[in-house]
Amino acid sequence: MWNVRMNINFFNSTGKITALFVLGLLLITSNVFSQNNTSSPYSYFGLGERMQNINGNSAAMGGVSYGYKRGDVLNLSNPASLSSIDSLKFHFNIGTTFKFSKLNQGDKSDHFNDFNLSRIAFGFKVSPRYGTALSISPYSSLGYEINKRDEILGDSRSVIRSLLGSGGLNQFVWSNGVQLSKDLSLGVNGIYLFGNNTRSEDVVIEGGASTVYRGKTELISKGLYFNLALQYERTFGDYKINFGGMYQPNIGVDAKRITSVSVSNSAAIKFEDEDRGTFDVPESFGAGFGLNKGKHFWFGGDYTHEKWKGTRIFDEVTDLVNRDKFSLGMEYNANDGYARKFLKKMTYRMGGFYDTGYIKVGGNNIDSYGLSLGLGIPMAQQKGMLNIALEFGSTGTLSNNMVREDFTRITIDFNLFETWFVKRKYQ
Amino acid sequence: MRKLITILFVSVLGFFTSCNSDTFQEHEIGDNLIDKSTEVHLIDTFTVQSATVKLDSVLTSGYPDISRPYTNILFGGYHDDHFGDVTSEFYTTLSLGGAFEMVADINNKKNIPLQFDSLVFIGFPDTRYYGDTLQEQTISFHKLNKEIYLPNGQKGFYGHHTIANDDVAFGSSAFYLKPRKQSVEIKTIGDKAIPEIERKRDGLRLRIADAFGQDIVNRVNSNDDTLHNIFKWRKFFNGMVLKPGSGNSVMFSFKLGDPGMKLRLYFTYSGSKKGYHDFPVVISRNRSSESTLPYYNFSNFISDKTSTPQDLGRIVEETEELKSEETDNLAFIQGGIGFYAKVKIPYVENLNNLGVTGGVLKSELIFYPLEGSFDNSIFRLPSSAISVYVTNRDNNRVAALTDSRGSALSAVYNNYTEHKNEGYYSIDLTSYVNGILTNGQDFEDGLLIGFSYENIGNTFDRMIIENDPGSDFRIRLKTTYVVQN
Numbered sequence: 047m048w049n050v051r052m053n054i055n056f057f058n059s060t061g062k063i064t065a066l067f068v069l070g071l072l073l074i075t076s077n078v079f080s081q082n083n084t085s086s087p088y089s090y091f092g093l094g095e096r097m098q099n100i101n102g103n104s105a106a107m108g109g110v111s112y113g114y115k116r117g118d119v120l121n122l123s124n125p126a127s128l129s130s131i132d133s134l135k136f137h138f139n140i141g142t143t144f145k146f147s148k149l150n151q152g153d154k155s156d157h158f159n160d161f162n163l164s165r166i167a168f169g170f171k172v173s174p175r176y177g178t179a180l181s182i183s184p185y186s187s188l189g190y191e192i193n194k195r196d197e198i199l200g201d202s203r204s205v206i207r208s209l210l211g212s213g214g215l216n217q218f219v220w221s222n223g224v225q226l227s228k229d230l231s232l233g234v235n236g237i238y239l240f241g242n243n244t245r246s247e248d249v250v251i252e253g254g255a256s257t258v259y260r261g262k263t264e265l266i267s268k269g270l271y272f273n274l275a276l277q278y279e280r281t282f283g284d285y286k287i288n289f290g291g292m293y294q295p296n297i298g299v300d301a302k303r304i305t306s307v308s309v310s311n312s313a314a315i316k317f318e319d320e321d322r323g324t325f326d327v328p329e330s331f332g333a334g335f336g337l338n339k340g341k342h343f344w345f346g347g348d349y350t351h352e353k354w355k356g357t358r359i360f361d362e363v364t365d366l367v368n369r370d371k372f373s374l375g376m377e378y379n380a381n382d383g384y385a386r387k388f389l390k391k392m393t394y395r396m397g398g399f400y401d402t403g404y405i406k407v408g409g410n411n412i413d414s415y416g417l418s419l420g421l422g423i424p425m426a427q428q429k430g431m432l433n434i435a436l437e438f439g440s441t442g443t444l445s446n447n448m449v450r451e452d453f454t455r456i457t458i459d460f461n462l463f464e465t466w467f468v469k470r471k472y473q
Numbered sequence: 474m475r476k477l478i479t480i481l482f483v484s485v486l487g488f489f490t491s492c493n494s495d496t497f498q499e500h501e502i503g504d505n506l507i508d509k510s511t512e513v514h515l516i517d518t519f520t521v522q523s524a525t526v527k528l529d530s531v532l533t534s535g536y537p538d539i540s541r542p543y544t545n546i547l548f549g550g551y552h553d554d555h556f557g558d559v560t561s562e563f564y565t566t567l568s569l570g571g572a573f574e575m576v577a578d579i580n581n582k583k584n585i586p587l588q589f590d591s592l593v594f595i596g597f598p599d600t601r602y603y604g605d606t607l608q609e610q611t612i613s614f615h616k617l618n619k620e621i622y623l624p625n626g627q628k629g630f631y632g633h634h635t636i637a638n639d640d641v642a643f644g645s646s647a648f649y650l651k652p653r654k655q656s657v658e659i660k661t662i663g664d665k666a667i668p669e670i671e672r673k674r675d676g677l678r679l680r681i682a683d684a685f686g687q688d689i690v691n692r693v694n695s696n697d698d699t700l701h702n703i704f705k706w707r708k709f710f711n712g713m714v715l716k717p718g719s720g721n722s723v724m725f726s727f728k729l730g731d732p733g734m735k736l737r738l739y740f741t742y743s744g745s746k747k748g749y750h751d752f753p754v755v756i757s758r759n760r761s762s763e764s765t766l767p768y769y770n771f772s773n774f775i776s777d778k779t780s781t782p783q784d785l786g787r788i789v790e791e792t793e794e795l796k797s798e799e800t801d802n803l804a805f806i807q808g809g810i811g812f813y814a815k816v817k818i819p820y821v822e823n824l825n826n827l828g829v830t831g832g833v834l835k836s837e838l839i840f841y842p843l844e845g846s847f848d849n850s851i852f853r854l855p856s857s858a859i860s861v862y863v864t865n866r867d868n869n870r871v872a873a874l875t876d877s878r879g880s881a882l883s884a885v886y887n888n889y890t891e892h893k894n895e896g897y898y899s900i901d902l903t904s905y906v907n908g909i910l911t912n913g914q915d916f917e918d919g920l921l922i923g924f925s926y927e928n929i930g931n932t933f934d935r936m937i938i939e940n941d942p943g944s945d946f947r948i949r950l951k952t953t954y955v956v957q958n
Contacts, residue, residue: 087503151502194504198953201515205834205953209507247510249955251834257877257903259832259955261510307957309832309907310877316911317830317957407506449503 083187083214085147085158086451088412088442091405092354092366093265093325094186094214094243099123099165102141102433102459106420107375108397110346112290112334115277118431118461120169120179120221124290124334125233126277128169128177128223134465137179138430139167141459151449160189164457175225180218187214188243195252208248215241215267233275239299239327242266258310265359269299271327284340292332296353298324303360326357328404334373344377354404367411369404373397381424393422395435403441410448414441416455430462512956513834514827519818521838521948523804523940524794525785526868526921528811531632533930534757534771538628542757543931546734547772547809548612549650549724550717551604555846555937556785556807557778561724564636565770566621566712567736570751573693573700576742586694587748590739592644592686594679597728602652603933604723605851611718613645614681617711621769623759630771632809632930638714644681650723658732670739670749676732686738703766712769724933729756729770772930774809785812792867802941803843804948806923808857808932813923815864817916818906818950825910828956835953836906838920840884841897841946843937854896855934859884860925861900866917874920877904884922897946906952 089095103119104111111123117132120139131137143164149156162184169179188211195204218240223233246262273294280287301324307317334348354366375397385391396419403412416439423432435457442450535542550560576585594614618637623629659675660667693700699709727734734754741747755768778786783800794815797804804814816838824831847854860883862870873881888896900922924932940948 087506090507149502154502156502190503190507192502192504192507196509196513199512199514200517201953203515203953205513207509207511209509249511249513249834251953257834259511259834261955261957307830307832309834316832316907447505449506 083160083162083184084145084189085160086149086441087190087192087449088403088405088407088451089186089188090190090209090211090245091407091412092186092364093359094188094211096186096404097162097164097184097214099183099185099217101139101165101167102420102435102457102461103377103395103422104375105437105455105457105459106395106397106418106422106433106435107346107377108373108399108416108418109371110334110336110348110373110375110397112275112292112332112348113277113288113336113346114290114334114344115279115288115336118463120167120181120461122167122179122181122219122221122235124275124277124292125179125221125223125235126231126275126290128179128221128233129175129225129231130223131169131171131177132463133171133174135170135463136465137167137169138462138464139165139169139181139459140462141165141457144456144458145453146455147451147453149449149451150444152444152447162187164459169221177223179221181221182216182218185215185217185239185241186243188212188245189214198251204252205249206252208250210246210248211244213242213244213264215239215243229279231277231279233277234272235275236270236272238270239267256310259307260310261307262305264304265325266302266304267299267325269301269324271297271299273330286338288336288338288346290332290334290336290348292330292350294327294330296329296357297327298358299327301325301360321360323360325359328357328369329353341382342379344379346375348373352404365406366404367402367406369402371399371401373399375418377422379422391424393424393431395420395422399439407448408446410443410446412442412448414439416440416453425462428463430460433457433459433461435459510958511831512828512958514954514956515951516824516954517949517951519950519952520820521940521950522817522819522919523797523938523948524815524817525788525797525800525803525805526794526813526815527788527791528813528929529791531774531809531811531930532629533632533634533774533809534629534769536629536927536930539623539757539759539769542729542770544729544756545599545601545726545931546729546770547724547726547931547933548715548717549602549604549610550719550721551724552722553852553935555781555783556805556810556935557776557781559724559807559810559933560717560721560775561809561933562717562773562775563715563727563770564617564621564630564634564712564773565715565734565754566707566766566768567710568753568755568768569700569703569706570735570753573689573738573750575693575696576746576748585742587690587740587742589683589687589690590741590747592681592683593737593739594644594646594681594735595676595737596734597658597676597732598650598652598655599726599728600652600656601856602650602723602725603852604721606650606652606723608720608722609647610650610721610723611645611647612679613642613716613718615639615642615714615716617713620707620711623767623769629757630769632772632774632811634771635773636712636714642716643685643713646679646681647718648677648679650677650725652725656728670747689738690740707766714773729754772809776807776810788812794868797940802939802944802947804938804940805935806855806859806938807935808855808924808929811929812935813862813868813921814938815868815919815921816948817919819916821906821909821950821952822913824906824952824954827954828958831954831956833903833907833910833952833954835951836902837951838900838902838948839897839951840922840938840940840948841895843939844946846937852935854886855924855932855936857924857928857932857934859898859922859936862921862926863905864919864921865915868921870921870926874900874902874905876901902950906950 084095115127121127141164165183167181218238220236243265249259303321330352332350336346350371352369401414418437420435437455615638736752760767861874884898
């Protein structure tokens with residue numbers, strides 16, 4: 047079919063990649079490390095804290111991705127870009143994110159460290175015009191634990207209420223990009239959204255009472271949705287401009303919701319209810335551009351709009367708000383192909399973003415902004431690229447006694463290549 | 474290189490993972506942001522219905538059967554304005570205490586005759602008492618006309634059991650009860666042991682009429698084998714009943730065992746030499762072989778309630794209940810007689826109608842002893858634990874009330890209030906009420922509050938529970954309930 051001969055390496059690689067993929071699936075989806083991907087109290091709202099589903103390159107550039115296209119990068123935010131990944135290589139991408147955060151409220155503060163595997167992906171070119179990739183990554187995360195003293199109506203004593211959120215939703219994405227013409231590529235992401243958002247509320251009388259009341263709700267997602275994307279590229283002399291767009295319809299994702307109530311001093315579960323239904327992923331669109339100057343310089347910007355307002359979770363209208371996200375970023379590739387000094391071989395990136403967020407608490411939009419810096423470090427023998435991104439940002443506000451989360455997020459992401467498809471001239 | 478990458482990757486993963494924040498760190502930040510899905514209410518407005526019920530039969534020889542006999546007995550009587558006259562008579566067999574023979578002479582022949590000196594009842598109170606000790610008490614000793622025997626299949630003797638006995642007492646006496654002082658054995662003075670025959674001051678020692686003792690000594694002197702052979706002795710003396718006088722004002726407890734209760738016969742011989750023989754009361758035990766005899770003892774409780782203000786004599790059958798509405802909004806508990814307060818909380822299931830669902834964090838039954846029905850000297854609040862049983866329409870004790878771990882619960886007296894008379898009892902019903910909310914209950918289901926199965930036949934405590942719906946001191950179920958919205 048293809049006019050190529052596979053390198054014997056293929057079989058080694060497949061085994062290894064499968065192993066890594068399975069490992070990644072385990073790490074992302076299970077509590078192997080009992081980790082939380084977040085510690086923010088804002089993860090209580092909506093579907094949890096939205097995880098950024100971008101690679102290390104984009105993370106270093108404020109999240110810009112719609113107009114980004116490189117042969118050695120799996121840019122899954124815009125699957126149209128997959129049509130132009132390097133054809134002789136098998137791409138493997140694994141990213142980890144480490145978030146140090148400081149939660150501030152009034153004059154109190156608290157520190158958290160959260161680690162998570164942010165994505166595992168691999169992709170390759172199927173035909174000269176068609177590239178495909180499979181990936182798994184977190185979609186949203188819950189990770190709050192809040193204890194508060196609360197009154198008992200009609201009594202002078204108090205109860206201690208512990209609100210706990212854990213788990214999150216993950217996405218398994220099949221990304222496809224097809225080049226329609228010299229300028230235009232189209233892409234589609236087929237997404238299986240799975241996982242478990244668990245929220246519980248424990249109530250106990252303050253001061254040594256032994257009975258614990260526990261209400262628990264699990265949202266178990268097992269559903270599909272998709273989004274569409276395009277990239278349109280024109281060259282003007284030394285300049286190359288690339289427009290990207292993304293559209294996602296509002297889709298009800300199949301899910302199951304289990305609500306249970308138990309009281310610790312009686313063995314029986316007091317109440318259990320299992321519902322089947324859907325929750326909405328919002329209608330969204332995004333647009334962006336990327337501008338190349340020569341081989342070394344790239345500059346781009348993105349805008350995304352997600353219509354969370356009016357979305358439903360099991361027929362209940364959420365009080366979420368529409369989200370707008372703006373990103374700007376740039377990249378300078380110092381490597382001219384002949385560089386011998388290490389610093390000269392690297393790629394330097396920076397950017398920034400502003401995100402209105404999709405939740406509103408007490409009349410306040412919980413927005414975020416941040417600045418990012420990053421490095422791309424090439425590996426020897428063109429085996430891949432190690433991308434490091436540093437983001438400094440802030441979510442929420444201190445006014446109205448809200449919580450502001452100041453964070454530093456480090457993304458470390460490996461882009462690895464295996465040469466798969468080699469046509470040898472001499473046997 | 475590939476190996477290097479793998480190592481690097483795994484170590485980065487390991488490093489970051491080990492740095493993750495502890496999941497169970499406590500923090501308060503953000504507590505104002507998050508909505509609660511529940512509300513917690515304290516509800517104490519449930520209707521609590523009460524009644525008095527009476528056990529048909531109360532074992533007074535031991536619980537659950539004769540193999541676990543009580544090691545003390547209740548004796549005496551008192552008059553109680555609320556409960557009427559209460560008396561306890563004590564029935565017992567009397568052991569021969571070994572062959573009783575003449576004294577041996579130089580040739581070791583038992584032919585030195587005895588002269589009767591006196592017959593004395595010896596008993597040791599065990600400090601527990603109920604009623605007024607300042608008045609003089611009387612006691613009389615009556616011979617039983619029939620042997621005491623345990624009918625086949627019966628576990629023991631009940632408080633209503635009687636055995637025909639002589640109207641005329643073979644002995645009687647009057648005394649003042651000093652429950653503490655008389656409970657102590659005095660065996661030494663300083664370092665010096667007092668010979669048993671010299672001991673005259675400890676316990677309750679009552680000299681009784683001579684005739685019975687004289688008869689025994691005559692039989693000894695005539696070598697009558699009634700005093701050699703336990704079977705003949707038992708035929709001759711079936712046992713006795715100790716009866717309090719009608720004017721007695723205190724009920725109290727005698728120890729059985731060591732030091733125990735006995736009749737002691739003092740005698741002299743060979744001129745001025747002194748001796749004695751004991752006829753001990755042996756703790757109940759079944760016959761173990763052909764050559765032994767069974768020993769039994771039990772109390773018979775008599776209560777005349779005809780003149781009580783609430784006419785408590787109305788309750789006859791165990792399955793009846795005398796509603797508190799008919800007894801001035803009171804419920805009665807009494808040991809020995811077998812009164813229990815029955816409490817029903819018929820509408821507690823209505824909690825299930827609040828919110829989507831919910832759960833009980835704590836549920837406590839609170840009740841107050843009737844003001845003025847007890848004092849600190851004569852009619853004290855019960856010293857025995859107050860047990861609680863789950864019961865049904867027929868007032869059967871279905872099971873002891875337990876917590877979620879299966880440990881039995883009892884009423885706890887809370888007396889930390891400023892006002893002395895506002896002490897109250899509380900029973901933890903958390904597990905019970907959660908059970909009702911999950912499994913439902915019958916309208917007639919309830920709780921019996923009173924003295925334990927094990928001890929009701931061996932306690933004289935009593936209490937009156939107030940349950941006037943219009944009073945602050947009514948029986949209340951205080952429930953802290955979480956409503957899931």
